[in-house]
Amino acid sequence: MCPSLLRSVWGTFTALQWCFWGILGAEHSGRYGMVFDAGSSHTSLYVYEWDSDKENDTGVVSQTLSCDVQGPGISSYANNPPKAGDSLKECLDKALKVVPTEKQRDVPVYLGATAGMRLLRLRNSSAADQILAEITKTMQEYPVAFRGARIITGEEEGAYGWITINYLLESFTKYSPKAHTWVRPEAANILGALDLGGASTQISFIPKGSVINWNETSRFMLYGYNYNIYTHSYLCYGQNEMVKRLAKELILQGEELVLIEHPCYPKDYNETISLSSFHTSPCTNASDPRLSPSDRNVTLEGRGNASGCLVAIRKLFNFSACGQSQDCTFDGVYQPPISGQFFAFSAFYYNFKFLNLTEGQSLATVRETIERFCTRSWEDLSSSYPEENPGRLPKYCANANYILTLLLDAYKFNESSWNNIVFQMKAGSADVGWTLGYMLNLTNMIPAEAPGLLKGQAPSLWAAAVAFITLTLALGLVALLLLLRV
Structure with a gap:
């Protein structure tokens, strides 16, 4: 047997081994x-x-x-x-x-x-x-x-x-x-997204049928399929800006009073704020003529009034701008009817997690839990939640009622569609955002x-690796037979 041919076969065999391990490394x-x-x-x-x-x-x-x-x-x-x-x-x-x-x-x-x-x-x-x-x-x-x-x-x-x-x-x-291929799940598995931040909130979903207002639609081509999603963002409707706007409206209703009743804050909880703080955000409309130019302090006194809190929060939305239209949220903003399941994350999740409302509770249970929480005194809350941030704790009643107003009155979820909302912050091991x-x-x-x-191709380089293994073994066998013959 020609030694050079044997060396060539063996060299090919060794090179293929290196290629194989390179593939596994890649x-x-x-x-x-x-x-x-x-x-x-x-x-x-x-x-x-x-x-x-x-x-x-x-x-x-x-x-x-x-x-x-x-x-x-x-x-x-x-x-x-x-x-x-x-x-x-x-x-x-x-x-x-x-x-x-x-x-x-x-x-x-x-x-x-x-x-x-x-x-x-x-x-x-x-x-x-x-x-x-x-x-x-x-x-x-x-x-x-x-x-x-x-x-x-x-x-x-x-x-x-x-x-x-x-x-x-x-x-x-x-x-x-089973099919050894990548498949596209049914469209029913596509979830809508509900995001609530500190200064804005977003809703995104695939509407049923055609969307009237294409200005509110994002178009994507993903994995060979077209997706037309409705998405809208509401600046100044994040929870932190909402709390500021609510305080401002309560103070303006109280005119020149220095002690203002706050229905969403816990009973016996007081917070003193300066009118000048409203001039730092466009959301509280620094140019509002109703705001006094003087930099005076006002004390907000908690009342723990759940129904009063809901009424006050609803006033932050201009629902009348929609008239009788059902394809409208508030402030005259177009939205097609909600459809499908929704994933509510960020502050939607954090507020409801604090209230133990992320386990698929019915809307009736959610309402009852929020109402009961809102009536608790500041002394009760602060002693029951010693680990909670004292700046955040008095705001959970307002935040929860705000979430209810946004989801039910603005986005138009109801008793039956409420169960289509999942409150979660992770999918697998990754944070959602x-x-x-x-x-x-x-x-x-x-x-x-x-x-x-x-x-229908294999899902990685493993198919190539398998081919290399087969060829390597064959060449190895040939090399071994040649060695035995020598």
Whole structure:
């Protein structure tokens, strides 16, 4: 037997072995991405990881880290923009500890600012620009592929949240072991998204039939299928801005009184606020002629009146602007009738979780629980919840009644459709929010066209690996027979 031929066969066999192990290594070589969610009241950083060979397929993305940035939202640094950049460093340092050093420079990093910065831009656009510039300056000091800091629109926030939920719940596509292919679940599995932040709230869902007002619709081509979703964002209707607007209206109703009854606050709870605080947000309408120019203090005195609280909160909405139209929420905003199941997250979830109302309770039970909670005194609440933030505890009654008003009166959920709402904050091991959808979109990890895997191909490089194994064994056997003959 020719020794050179034997060496050639053996060399091919060895090379194929290296190729095979390279394939297995590639299968487990992860890629990373980071997104900062710069909200109105705080900022969070999320680190995501996915297999590198899945970028143009269905890419199963997992959340590797979440980190809450210390301090308030970046919009609060209007008078000290460099501090906005500095505030992110601790979380960035933590994030880099979970990303291998050799991969850090390829990690795409994004920062999206939401309603807090939208409001600051309305009030002081140069301060908003300066904050984003300082954040960019800080990010460029780190060994990552920073892709920019920007203020996203409310509709983007709603749409990306919708993508996140349905991606994590495999509503767009999932692998079927039985069929050995990627399949598209029934459209009924697509969930709507309900998001409540500090300064804005969003609703996104696929309406039944045609949508009249296309200005309120986002169109997506995902995995080869078209999705037309209705999405709308309500600036100034986040829970923190709602609390401020409610206080302002109660004070104005009390005219020049220095002691004002607050139906939503617990009995025996008092809070003193300055009228000048209403001038810091466009939501409380700094130019309102009813606001006294003097900087006087007013004390809000809790009454623990559940029905009175609901009445006061309803006055924050202009329901009469809709007339008799059913395709309208409030302030004359068009919305097609809700349809399907909904995933309610962020402050929807946190408020109801505190009240133990996230286990699918009926609407009657929810109403009764909220009403009972609202009648509890401040002494009772503070002794029952010693661990709870004392600044947040007196506001749960207002927040819960606000959620009821928004969902029932504005979005028009009712006794039967209420059970279609799931209050949750995680899907699998990942937090639900707009950040994952934002990263998936910007890294093109959800292709517009149906990937080859949707047409019946194997779900990874394992098919190629199997072929290599078969060929390797065959060549190994040939090499062994040749050796024996020699």
